[in-house]
Amino acid sequence: MINPNVEIFETTLEKVVEDIKNWYDYKKYHYVTINGVDEGGKLRIDWIFADYNEKNKMYVFRVTDVSFDTLIPSIANIIPSAWMAEWELRDMFDVEVENTQKGIFIKDPNIVAPLRKDK
């Protein structure tokens, strides 16, 4: 089950930045975070937004079946505070994200991708 007020936009990795750019209005919506989920060898990424005015309302841009060696586009030039979640995504799943560096949280080189189930 899932919250009834969450609206999910299924999209693809190529189109997601474009979609968010067209939809996002910083006066109306509130960027929450980027979330990655390991679904058995494939990564699912959610870009989560909330609404300032409507109660309980949330919006999720969802991309499924991302393999771990693809480059994930960055939305940091649309939402300037998104860089932290992108850096964390890189640390936690060891995936390439545009304009990011490794090591915001994990500095030990022996620890690789703790949230991936195969490692």
Next chain:
Amino acid sequence: MGFFSKFRKKSPWILHYNTGGCNGCDIEILATLAPKYDIERFGALNRGNPKQADILLVTGPVTKNCRDVLRRLYLEMPEPKVVVAMGACGHGGGVFRHLYNVENGVDNIIPVDVWIPGCAPNPRALIDGIVEAIKIWEKKSKDKEYMKNHSKEMIKNLGVNDD
């Protein structure tokens, strides 16, 4: 300096470092400085400077990112010094034991003299721990431990061979 040791137990200056705990212990340290518990009654001050501190108060499990800072702080303090590990996390990691970025407790990095149990310890427990630390501190000072060099084993544990 037997005469001076008489005054020893009345002036412990504290250096506090959080090595990745949940803040709970740090809140209690702030509460201990405040009017209700007022640790300055015992002459204790929060100096925040390793070079002038006598008691190193460590809270939290030692995360891998904090490890080197903790080690350096310990080495920067002039002897005689006492280490107090505060809270359940300091004792072998607590709820965070064996997480991938945790070193399981303060005594894996530096030698610890006093343990304060609890999650989070009551300020009264903290004061008790400081009093206990002062006793050990006095003994260390009487034994003139600071005149001796560190044992080889400890130097190895601290990892300062190549520093």
Next chain:
Amino acid sequence: MGNKIVVPFGSQHIALPEPVSFLFDTKNEIITNVKVDVGYVHRGIEKAAITKFEFTNVSYLLTRICGFCSITHAGGYHHGIEKLLDVEAPKRAEYIRLIITELDRIHSHLLANAHVAEVAGYENLFMQGVKDREIVMDLLENITGNRIQYDIYTIGGVRRDISKETAEYIKKQLLKLKDKVLKVYDFYDTDYTFGLKTKGISYISLDDAKKYNVVGPIARASGLATDARAEFDYLPYDEVGFEIQTRTEGDVWARNIVRQMEVIHSIDLILRAIDNLPEGDIKVKYKGRPKGETFVRVEAPRGECFYYLKGNGTKVLERVRVRVPTYSNIPILKELFVGEKYSDAQPIVLSFDPCMSCTAR
């Protein structure tokens, strides 16, 4: 003074209760560049929550993300897991949860404000603020049995009830606290030197606050009326008459004032909640395993806290994602330093009430 001096602030510094490192490039004590390292406290809690702990025990781990907002983490987790298990806590339990959450907010805000005063060099105000806070700590110890980590939440309700005597005691003490808080509030509001130190420092405009998605008292000090208590249904805030407190100044001073206003409002909320405390059970039984996914937003003392939980019908959850308020405030904090004086850096950092153990988890 000095052409270019690199001043480290952290990870061990007397003004910081927890490890975070800022590296300031200063010129004549004006900050020209800043490097931030927030990763010192990373322990790997999200990983542990999906491997080492069963869903009934994850709460104990998650509350230890942070000592200040432990109750909020428990609240977020339990709201989500109760959705997944399809149980609903009884009304009385919800009210008790609300009371504890607001008490926690009061103690956190009082300490945060006092700490800003302390790093501004106003030691006496720190002492007065923390002295009042002890009343709340006593109440929390009275209700839950512990001063910091309460662990009063359980799936389907709460562990302990509030008796009639305790309710009366809470009311009496809170009225006492309100007087004292109003007194200290006056100092934050009108003190001349404190104003010199805090007014106009690190200004965030409403537009910037929206662009950077600032949350919590920092956003509300800039006039952005965002509060998960009003934007998400998780505790009966509507029934006790919650209102968002805002200011428009957007500086260090306004953040303190907003927090102080929220303390007073929280006291009112608790008093109303105790007056309308419904009768009944405090716990219901549940069965089954969590299945499905859910998004939760709750309001921590520092701002909106986001939870994402995904269960797959086994004892162990598949994904627990925690996004804490400081996490979304760090980007703008980093921008604010440039052009400010080094002597103002500490009040700026502490006015954000940063919670690094939340941020890095």
Next chain:
Amino acid sequence: MISVILTIFAPILGGFVYGIERIVRARMQSRMGPPLMQPFYDFFKLMDKRPIMIHSFHALMGIMYFIAEWFALAVLLLGNDLLIAVFFHVIAVLALVIGASSVRSSYSVLGALRELMHMISYEPLMVLMVVSFYLVVGSFDIKDVLHYNGYPILDLPLVFIAFLLTIPMLLQKSPFDVAEAHQEIIGGPEIEYSGPFYEALYTGKWIEYIYVFTFAFLFGGSHYWLGAILVIFAFLFINLLDNSTARLDFRRMVKFAWIVLIPMAALNVILLALI
């Protein structure tokens, strides 16, 4: 004779003043506070610590600070020129500054630079004060001031107020504890000293208390009871000020000293010279 004893026992007396101050401050913050002997407990503890020095020059400058501070007090009390005492105090602070800027710690260097700002703020005022004493008493000698039959405080009210507001700069108290700034630069110039070397700085501060309060005492002239009242008033006033203000920026301190305090004292001196 009494001044010799006072000079020799100045550190001990200063320690007691500091002990009283810690208790007064604690009581103002509704705390119990440490015992009266606390500064001496600290003193003996520091003596027993392992001496660690950054380099010998740094340690020497710390000891220099203590000696020059004591010497300035000796000059002041043993009946020499007041002006020379002020200049010896400058030397003491300079030793501190030189020592602090000789190490690499950025806190120490910042503290040294801030300490210079302190000097810029209060030294002209100290000189003005000494000059105004000369105008009133007709001599730079402390003995003549102490035997002066009038009430210097009545001739120099503005100078006294200016001096009162300078004490926080001299003793590192709250609105102007810029160089020490515990929450910013963790003690500033003193951060790198440890054990016995820190002790020199610690006791140097106690002597500074006596040095400052002697000046307050001089405003009583030959009326020692008035001097004592002024000292107690100054002590309570700066503690009250310390406890009711936040720390200000060093720019504000310099501005305050040069725009408010120095013109105020100068006005007093000019009026005195005209009349």
